[in-house]
Amino acid sequence: xxxxxxxxxxxxLGSALLFMVQPTVAKMILPSFGGAPAVWNTCLVFFQAALLxxxxxxxxxxxxxxxxRQAVVHVALLVIAAxxxxxxxxxxxxxxxxxxxxxxxxxxxxxVVGVPFFVCSAGAPLVQRWFAATGHKHSADPYxxxxxxxxxxxxxxxxxxxxxxxxxxxxxxxxxxxFGFFVLVGILFLSAVVLWRSSGDSSGERxxxxxxxxxxxxxxxxxxxxxxxxxxxxxxxxxxTTNIAAAPLLWVIPLSIYLLxxxxxxxxxxxxxxxVLGRITGFLALAMALIVSLGVSDPILVTSAVHLxxxxxxxxxxxxxxxxxxxxxxNLTEFYLFLSxxxxxxxxxxxxxxxxxxxxxxxxxxxxxxxxxxREAATxxxxxxxxxxxxxxxxxxxxLLAYFATSRIGIEPGPARNAIMxxxxxxxxxLFFERPFRYALSIGAILLVSLTLNTSIVGRVVAVxxxxxxxxxxxxxxxxxxxxxxxxxxxxxxxxxPEKRNIPLTYYHPTGPMGSLFDAxxxxxxxxxxxxxxxxxxxxEPGDRYTFxxxxxxxxxxxxxxRLFTFLSDSKADIRIVIGDARLTLNxxxxxxxxxxxxxxxSSDAIPTHLLTIEALEMYLAKLKxxxxxxxxxxNRYLDLSDVLARAAEKLKLQARIFEDSDVTDELRIExxxxxxxxxxARNADDLAPIARNVSWSHLQEKRPGRLWxxxxxxxxxxxxxxx
Numbered sequence: 001x002x003x004x005x006x007x008x009x010x011x012x013l014g015s016a017l018l019f020m021v022q023p024t025v026a027k028m029i030l031p032s033f034g035g036a037p038a039v040w041n042t043c044l045v046f047f048q049a050a051l052l053x054x055x056x057x058x059x060x061x062x063x064x065x066x067x068x069r070q071a072v073v074h075v076a077l078l079v080i081a082a083x084x085x086x087x088x089x090x091x092x093x094x095x096x097x098x099x100x101x102x103x104x105x106x107x108x109x110x111x112v113v114g115v116p117f118f119v120c121s122a123g124a125p126l127v128q129r130w131f132a133a134t135g136h137k138h139s140a141d142p143y144x145x146x147x148x149x150x151x152x153x154x155x156x157x158x159x160x161x162x163x164x165x166x167x168x169x170x171x172x173x174x175x176x177x178x179f180g181f182f183v184l185v186g187i188l189f190l191s192a193v194v195l196w197r198s199s200g201d202s203s204g205e206r207x208x209x210x211x212x213x214x215x216x217x218x219x220x221x222x223x224x225x226x227x228x229x230x231x232x233x234x235x236x237x238x239x240x241t242t243n244i245a246a247a248p249l250l251w252v253i254p255l256s257i258y259l260l261x262x263x264x265x266x267x268x269x270x271x272x273x274x275x276v277l278g279r280i281t282g283f284l285a286l287a288m289a290l291i292v293s294l295g296v297s298d299p300i301l302v303t304s305a306v307h308l309x310x311x312x313x314x315x316x317x318x319x320x321x322x323x324x325x326x327x328x329x330x331n332l333t334e335f336y337l338f339l340s341x342x343x344x345x346x347x348x349x350x351x352x353x354x355x356x357x358x359x360x361x362x363x364x365x366x367x368x369x370x371x372x373x374x375r376e377a378a379t380x381x382x383x384x385x386x387x388x389x390x391x392x393x394x395x396x397x398x399x400l401l402a403y404f405a406t407s408r409i410g411i412e413p414g415p416a417r418n419a420i421m422x423x424x425x426x427x428x429x430x431l432f433f434e435r436p437f438r439y440a441l442s443i444g445a446i447l448l449v450s451l452t453l454n455t456s457i458v459g460r461v462v463a464v465x466x467x468x469x470x471x472x473x474x475x476x477x478x479x480x481x482x483x484x485x486x487x488x489x490x491x492x493x494x495x496x497x498p499e500k501r502n503i504p505l506t507y508y509h510p511t512g513p514m515g516s517l518f519d520a521x522x523x524x525x526x527x528x529x530x531x532x533x534x535x536x537x538x539x540x541e542p543g544d545r546y547t548f549x550x551x552x553x554x555x556x557x558x559x560x561x562x563r564l565f566t567f568l569s570d571s572k573a574d575i576r577i578v579i580g581d582a583r584l585t586l587n588x589x590x591x592x593x594x595x596x597x598x599x600x601x602x603s604s605d606a607i608p609t610h611l612l613t614i615e616a617l618e619m620y621l622a623k624l625k626x627x628x629x630x631x632x633x634x635x636n637r638y639l640d641l642s643d644v645l646a647r648a649a650e651k652l653k654l655q656a657r658i659f660e661d662s663d664v665t666d667e668l669r670i671e672x673x674x675x676x677x678x679x680x681x682a683r684n685a686d687d688l689a690p691i692a693r694n695v696s697w698s699h700l701q702e703k704r705p706g707r708l709w710x711x712x713x714x715x716x717x718x719x720x721x722x723x724x
Contacts, residue, residue: 003131003134003136003194003198004136006187006190006191006194007127007130007131007134007145007191007194008145008148009187010123010127010184010187010188010190010191011123011124011127011128011145011148011149011152012148012149012151012152013152013180013183013184013187014120014123014124014127014149014152014184014188015123015124015148015149015150015151015152015153015156016152016153016155016156016180017120017156017177017180017181017184018051018117018120018121018123018153018156019152019153019154019156019157019255019259020156020157020159020160020164020177020180021086021113021116021117021120021177022043022044022047022157022255023157023160023161023165023251023252024086024160024164024170024173024174024177025043025086025109025112025113026039026040026043026251027165027170027714028087028088028112028170029043029088029105029108029109029112030608030609030610031581031583031608031609031610031711032108032581032584033101033105033468033581039105040237040241040251041234041237041238041347041350041351042102042105042106042351042352043105043109044233044234044237044255044347044351045106045344045347045348045350045351045352046105046106046109046110047117048230048340048343048344048347048348049344049348050114050117050118050121051121051340051343051344052337052340052341052343052344053118053121054118054119054120054121054122054123054340055121055122055125055333055336055337055339055340056337056340057118057122058122058125058126058129058333058336058337059125059333059334059336059337061073061074062126062129062333063333067129067130067132067133067195068133068195068196070126071126071130071191071192071195071196072192074119074122074126074188074192075185075188075189075192077119078119078184078185078188079185080115080119081115081116081118081119081120081181082116082178082181082182082185084115084116085174085178086112086113086116086174086177086178087112087174088112088170089108089111089112100468101468102351102352102355102468116181120181120184123184123188124145124146124149124336125332125333125336125337126333127145127149127188127191128142128145128146128149128332129142129329129332129333130191130192130195131145132329132332133195133198134194134195134198135198136198142329142332144266144267144268146262146266146336147262147263147264147266147267150259150260150262150263150266151259151263153259154256154259154260154263157252157255157256157259158252158256160252161252161716161717162717164176165714165715165716165717166707166715166717166718168713169710169712169713170712170713171712214327214331214334218325219338221325222322222325222335222338222339222342223338223339223341223342223345224342224370225318225319225321225322225325225342225374226318226322226338226339226340226341226342226343226346227342227343227345227346227349228314228318228346228367228370228371228374229258229261229314229315229318229319229346229371230342230343230344230345230346230347231346231347231349231350231363231366231367231370232311232314232315232346232364232367232368232371233254233255233258233311233315233346233347234346234347234350234351234363235350235361235363235364235367236254236307236308236311236364237251237254237255238350238361238364239304239307239364240253240254240304240307253308254308254311257308257311257312257315258311258315260312261312261315261316261319262319264316264319264320265316265319265320265322265323266319266323266326270320270323271316272316272320273320274317274320274321274324277313277316277317277320278317278374278375278436279375280313280317281310281313281314281317281371281372281375282372282375282433282436282439283433284306284309284310284313284314285310285368285371285372285443286426286429286430286443287306287310288306288307288310288368289368289422289426289429289443289446289447290422290426291303291306291307292364292365292368292447292450293418293422293446293447293450294418294419294422294450300637300638310368314368314371317371317374317375318371318374321374322339346367349363350363355466355467355468358466359464359465359466359471360451360454360464360466360471361471362451365444365447365448365451366444368443368447369440369441369443369444369447370440372436372439372440372443373436373437373440375436375439375440385437385438387438388435388437388438388441389441391432391438391441391442392438392441392442392444392445393445395425395428395429395442395445395446396425396445396446396448396449398424398425398428399421399422399425399445399446399449399450400449402420402421402422402424402425403421403449403453406420406421418450422446422450425442425445425446425449426446428442429442429443429445429446454473459475459476459477459483460475460476460477461473461474461475462474462475462476462482462564463558463561463564465554465557465558466554467552467553467554468552469486469551469552469554469555470486471486472484472485472486472491472554472555472558473485474558474564476496479496480495480496480497480670480672481493481494481495481496481505481672482494482496482564482565483506484532484533484555484558484559484565486602489602490506490674491532491533491555491602492505492506492532492533492534492535492559492565493505493506493533493535493672494533494535494565494566494567495671495672501566501570502538502567502570503538503672504535504536504538504539504567505535505671505672505673505674506535506672506673506674506676507600507633507635507674507676508535508536508538509668509671509672509673509674511668511673512659512661512673512676512678513631513659513661513676513677513678513680513696513697514536514539514598514631514678516659516691516694516696516697517596517629517631517678517680517691518539520690520691520694521595521596521629521690523544523595523596524543524544524545524595525544525545525547525593525594525595525596525625526540526544526545526546526547526573526594526595526596526597526598527547527549527586527589527593527594527596527597527598527623528546528547528548528549528597528598528600529549529582529586529597529598529599529600529601529611530548530549530550530582530598530599530600530601530602530633531548531550531555531556531559531577532555532559532600533558533559533564533565533567534548534559534565534567534568534571534575535567536567536598536600537567537568537570537571537573537575538567538570538571540571540572540573540574540575541572541573542572542573543573543574544572544573544574545573545574545576546571546573546574546575546576547576547577547578547589547594548575548576548577548578549578549580549582549585549586550577550578550579551579551580551581551582551601553579556577556579560577582601582611583610583611583616583619586619586620586623587619589623590623591622591623592622592623592624592625592626593623593624593625594623594624594625594628595624595625595627595628595629596624596628596629596630596631597620597623597624597628597629597630597631598631598633599611599620599630599631599632599633600633602633607633607634607636607641609709609714609716610711612641612644612645612648612709612714613648613709613710613711613714614648614651614652614708614709614710615710615711616711617630617645617648617652617681618652621652621654621681621683624683627682627683627686627687628682628687629680629681629682629687629688630680630681630682631678631679631680631681632645632678632679632680632681633676633677633678634677634678634679635675635676635677636677639716639719640703640719641719642658642677642679642700642703643702643703643704643706643719644706644709644719645679645681645700646700646701646702646703647702647706647707647708647709648708648709649681649700650702651708654681654682654683655681655682655683655684655685655687655688656679656680656681656682656699656700657679657680657688657691657697657698657699657700658677658678658679658680658697658698658699658700659677659678659679659680659696659697659698660677661675661676661677661678661696662675662677663675679700680697706718
């Protein structure tokens, strides 16, 4: 019993540390890359690659040295790895590295956490292999320890947003993790001692007979079954982080579900059979086809639940099939090696390859269709026939005919048109439910048509560009406006009516908060963090100097393209654009440079947290001239950031006002105005005198107590909006 407890605790602790460090390190690195949702996906690929390296080391070192000698080597490596600190280099600027953002991020991860993560990642297969060599009565089938490993990882991930992030600063998290790593060294040393004192085989890995050697086809099957859930993991994470916030809370929910499916799949008694799970996944795919094709994201809790439910079912289905295909214990480390390889390939496809070859998020539908094809071997009607492809082409033709027919009779792009266009094809696809290949290809045809025609966007898409920071679409939603969208969030809009094209719209409308500020203040030197379509340049007058700080070169190209938007080219002010993360580029500007500094940086609907910290606010104030003002745009559908800034204002003894411009008339909405919330800061009350009599600018007061956000601490969970 004691042996089982020691090995179970060793694998639980190692896996918990492995997955606790992931959100910690990603949060450390996030500010240097502008808070982009892609940061977490790229981090996941790194962690998966490091895990693959660890599993390869576990497999080959055990094969060459045998379990007992390998245990000595591994404990020595753990001691060496314990000397490496998990800390972020100071003043790291990826723009100065000369590398693509993804490569710069991967190289930074190697420096920050590479060695300890690599050594720790080998723990799960090694501990199982050591246990298999102890001669314990349960050692012939040690795969139950893999469920314990994933359960430890699951607990660590869930505890991060609920316990760790709200209570520990990043430095404290790093120290806590190092303490846990030292404990791990001790428990693995004890595990190695138990192994050496056991009666198990000490001569090394016994020769595997030809009948036990794994076929190439089986290895490929392991890889594919691991790759597709990994791709789905990044797909659903991108949906959540793009539409809500790029924050650890929304990173760990999908990853926790992913790990939990491994726990359930590798139990001694499985929860559901692969056949039943295949049917459940197939039914849920219909809902996914609808919401992905229609671009539905609201209400966000409902659509997020559908995405996560499908992901949970699909991942459990694939992992159950993996568990059914597992080899005997002598091939255990090889099994985990190829399983890890599949995870890396699935993650790399989403994070590194797809952004370079697709202009939209095609990788997500591809993974959905792949899962549906796996239902083939879990049914009795599985063989692929060429007629399956013919039926899928027919469904695509029906969708295209409906598209052109609705266009011909004048139905505008939108939910009604999409429902007509996609309704019949989805019903036809469901008729093929019992024929997995035909069903999968039919769902794929529907998703392909919707991606090609951009049915998820209300309006006519005139340009699409994809970068590390996401997919940017320029859309004409009617004959009056052209908008820039990131995800489902508008990042700027311009009128197509020539005499109105220089009127800033959406959040910058003359009747809104920014209009009142430019009316009240005579500002000549203006700094603006976040470019969008350059709408605020419309407020510029001759002799004014407007400096935009924008992290994404793609956004700059779109805003400067006069065939799309003309705010920059039409502006009377002298326009300068600085590319890079604002915390780094703005810091290089001389102190006292600006009369007004506007913080308007968004990653889809979320403001990057590193732009909201007390250190960031202090830096912004240093760049203002005497009497200068700082304006924050905090509009958000899900997060209430006013308390975060109220606490910062109180700490720095600043004057602060808030303008919640939510009552927008129908006439102004048609014109192009949208509701917005802005906060303005000044060093003293006299600096806010020009807006003192404007009742729309009320005193900013903290509504809910909380902890001050710093570069070392932030808590997105605590900022979720609640009904009063």
